[in-house]
Amino acid sequence: MFLRVVGIFFVGLAGLGVVLPVLPTTPFLLVAAGCFAKSSPHLHQKLLNNKTFGPMIFHWQESRSIPKRAKIVSLITMVLGVSYSCWLLDSHYLRIFVVILVAFPFIFVARLPLAKGEN
Structure with a gap:
């Protein structure tokens, strides 16, 4: 339950x-x-x-794999989100923090294998 x-x-x-x-x-x-x-x-x-x-x-x-389209959309969305956040933030420290914060999930998704038939 x-x-x-x-x-x-x-x-x-x-x-x-x-x-x-x-x-x-x-x-x-x-x-x-x-x-x-x-x-x-x-x-x-x-x-x-x-x-x-x-x-x-x-x-x-x-x-433990993802379709190619999902991987591409995820990575592009992360890059766009970080770019927009860095554009909005005035502090260089906050920009660096945002990049570091998203770097690990980005690397994780980038290293995931593609689903069979998706290569």
């Missing part, structure tokens, strides 16, 4: 991430899928059957 509630909470956060650019959508759905895999096969299957996010969740669960 606890994992089901946590999964629903993360689906809600993912829903907010669709409309709020500061919240990521896919990581929240991956956490929700992990919770549902252990607590509710029905809800887990509903996530996998989703046309938009189902393939990404499937690839992640099967091979």
Whole structure:
């Protein structure tokens, strides 16, 4: 029951991430899928059957890989977000902090393997 509630909470956060650019959508759905895999096969299957996010969740669960399009969109979005933030910030220290803060997730996503058939 606890994992089901946590999964629903993360689906809600993912829903907010669709409309709020500061919240990521896919990581929240991956956490929700992990919770549902252990607590509710029905809800887990509903996530996998989703046309938009189902393939990404499937690839992640099967091979810890992501589709090429998702990787490109993620990396470009990170670069644009950092660039815009640095443009808005007056302090050089804050700009450096933002770049460092996003550098690790950027490297993580850049190093993820592509899903089979996506090379």
